[in-house]
Amino acid sequence: MTLKLYDTMAREKRDFVPADPGRVTMYVCGPTVYNHAHIGNFRPVVVFDVLFRLLRHVYGEDAVVYARNVTDVDDKINAKATAEGVEIKVITDRYLAAYHEDAAALLTLPPSLEPKATEHMGPIIEMIGELVANGSAYAAEGHVLFDTQAFPDYGQLSGRDLDDMIAGARVEVAPYKRHPADFVLWKPSKENEPEWDSPWGAGRPGWHIECSAMIDKTLGQTIDIHGGGIDLAFPHHENELAQSRCAHGAPVLANYWLHNGFLDMAGEKMSKSLGNVIIPHELLKTTPGEAIRWALLSGHYRQPLDWTPELIEQSKKALDRLYGALRRAKTVEAGESEPSDEVMAALSDDLNTPLAVSGFFELSSAIERAVTAGDELAITANKGRLLASAGLLGFLQADPDSWFEGDADDDLKAKVEDLLARRIAARTAKDWTAADAIRAEIDALGVVVMDGPAGATWRMKD
Ligand SMILES: Nc1ncnc2c1ncn2[C@@H]1O[C@H](COP(=O)(O)OP(=O)(O)OP(=O)(O)O)[C@@H](O)[C@H]1O
Ligand SMILES: [Zn+2]
Secondary structure (H helix, E strand, C coil): CCCEEEECCCCEEEECCCCCCCCEEEEECCCECCCCCCHHHHHHHHHHHHHHHHHHHHHCHHHEEEEECEECCCHHHHHHHHHHCCCHHHHHHHHHHHHHHHHHHCCCCCCCECCEHHHHHHHHHHHHHHHHHCCCEEEECCEEEECHHHCCCCCCCCCCCHHHHHHHCCCCCCCCCCCCCCEEEEECCCCCCCCECCCCCCEEECHHHHHHHHHHHHCCCCEEEEEEEHHHHHHHHHHHHHHHHHHHCCCCCEEEEEEECCEEECCEECCCCCCCCCCHHHHCCCCCHHHHHHHHHCCCCCCCEECCHHHHHHHHHHHHHHHHHHHHCCCCCCCCCCCCHHHHHHHHECCCHHHHHHHHHHHHHHHHHHHHHCCHHHHHHHHHHHHHHHHCCCCCCCCHHHHHHCCCCHHHHHHHHHHHHHHHHHHHCCCHHHHHHHHHHHHHCCEEEEEECCEEEEEECC
8 A cells, every 4th residue: 555645845645655665764853851742742743653653564663763853952941941050951851751751651652763962962063064164054253054045945845935034034133144044053152051162162053953963863864754843844844954955965855744733722823832731741640641642643633633622522432432342342352463454545645543543433333243243253353453453553552441440559449349249249139229339339439330231341430
């Protein structure tokens, strides 16, 4: 099945053909670690995790190299460190650890590589030197700037031209810039801020050059896929592309540019500057990570996605239905299986995750029918297919009981099982008073009992 991906540069869906199927390369711009990331920031993390899983499925697990960087040099990090009176590493370590925890709770695989800007100062300075040497950049007043007029393709990715950028430059342009669109590769640090030595004086790199240098070091001069949120297309990716191509004299930085749409709240982009953020760190206290992941994948990745309480409720219900079918089929082993053709076709069409998940319900209905009919062969086959299909998107890999029982501890589980057994005994003895009293006891534990043909099951209340 041919994978088609929408390429921002070509402005259309294109067949995905890696330069080397034995080493498929993908780079996604990662977090600036100065604060807890919000669920909008996790949209690209989850979306590109699905692409990573799909590529691994198609090309082989060892054939895909996925790098997601960590921006650990940044003005906002400096400001936070100064405010707390600590070294920047205290801040970046703290928020990177939280990011890893949240990413794991959202069931994302760790990327193959996680380069950090602070560990790539040598390559960053080297790349700036190459740009200065070949006339693509100039030094001025302790800064080094990229000379946008020296690169005729500047603006190609985002569809802007330099004249519009002059007209659009409302902010005061720094006097050392030759053109308002020229951007910083290196700048002096402020007092008490971390700095690194360079041929242009002590200072620190700009954000864009960090990614260009890390792509080069970790993946190579030309990569297959470059991803991030749509807000990064300009200026960040436009600038990365300009720097990398000029440094290497290469015609292309990435063969496919992928951008996810925004996660919105009431029609506005979720963003730290607007203050309308929900952070997984908090949300995970009340909502399973799998349900948050489901919500993030419930819309097509290029469309805006509105975050509402209903979206989370619907996501939990969808997973209840699927895990419910798996629990009813618990005693029958799943067969070995490939993902279903429908799910593969949906994902291969520019990662159509809403269509892919709708395919899960056909499989869970087939399981339910097979359980009712007592058809073990059909249970085995459909269960295997559902687990393989959903696994490709990172879903349904937990024990169905643990989905329903949530974070109930072993003591509580034993107590509930004991009460359920006593309730059956009371009912069998037609002692309705005792059965009602037991039911009230179960209720007081925060547990909901669901009676079904195969006996009673239970779950924690929301
Ligand atoms: N509301 C959103 N919806 C989808 N993706 C987003 C959203 N906000 C940020 N992103 C993406 O999150 C990733 C990490 O971005 P980064 O850590 O630089 O945060 P940011 O863009 O500064 O966030 P904010 O705008 O809230 O300050 C980028 O790929 C960015 O495009
Ligand atoms: Zn980047």
